Amino acid sequence: MKILAIADEESKYLWDYFEKSKLEGIDLIISCGDLDPRYLSFLATFTSAPVLYVHGNHDDKYERIPPDGCICIDDKIYVHEGVRIMGLGGSMRYKPGQYQYTERQMRHRVFKLLPKILWRRGFDILVTHAPAYQLNDARDLPHQGFKIFRSLIEKYHPKYFLHGHVHMSYGRQHKRYDKYMDTHVINAYDRCVFEFEAENPADTL
Template sequence: MRILALSDQIHPFIYQERFPDNLPPFELVLVAGDLPGSYIEFVATKVRVPVVYVHGNHKEEYVQDYLGNLSAPGGAIKAHGRIVEVAGLRIAGWGGCPRYNNREIGQYNEAEAQSRFLSWYPVLMGRRLLKGHGVDILLTHAPPPGPHAGADFPHRGSTALGLFHRLYRPRIHVHGHIHLYEAQPKREYTSPEGVRVINAFEYTLIEL
């Protein structure tokens, strides 16, 4: 299965009339945060496959109407704080990043994330024991601790996501938040738990 993953920065190769015909065929789109809602809607209207997203830490994913009202992007499935079944895959979503200031939007406490992940134990652990993976995909904005974590405090790796790896062993973890020119330029690595961790910055195609 081929997946298109996007995050953090609009890319002209995606935001154009020829999209998606300018890419190899794919069966799913994952959006890992900090992209405008209008861009997400553009992608959703151009493709005939599911689009699943989580929010980032800058409140960009909302779409504003002429009255100033904000709404979620149309045509896309919001995965934050949920486990969704899409395209034959089980996807766990968690948007935002670990708290680094007093803003309410797009930040979370590690304890909050850990509590939610532990609440999924009855649902995910049986599948983990049976199939080796509690979910197929973990879709987040923040990276886990490790090579993709940023050097500064706002871009640090989320310890709660490390806990998710240890408990549920997703096949892949797709994240955003880290611009490849700011951190380790390697787009993908494998964690000690055997999880493929993939940075979706701008866009990338993933074989699963």
């Protein structure tokens, strides 16, 4: 399964210089947040692949302009061709905002998801906006990751953890790819494509 992951900045390659052939072979598109909803709608128009998304901390406009033809997976487990995908959007709370959470609030969201996690016997891909604590995050509060995300990885060992929020343009410490325990960690900033079944997805990024 070939997956296109996107986040934080609309890709000029896909939007400004779009050709339909660029989406050929893509089986699934996953947005990790902070993208113009019209960009997601645009991509959904030109592909038969599902377009899934979680909210970023700047996505208040989604209430007024929902991305047409796309599926919100916040606080859900979405299954595509047998692959279980769990979504938890938003960032650490650093000011009043609809999609900002304290660590405690994020833990409560995860607690409410536990019946679904047990029913599905875990999940294969964890999709978030913010990174996990001390795993490709930053020390300032706005870009600090959630400890509960690390706990989820440590307990359920998903194959992939996709996130955004920390732009790779911020500095070299924010990597496209990392690995934590058995989980491949991918920063979806801008765009990247990877093969779900790949033994070493870093080679396909």
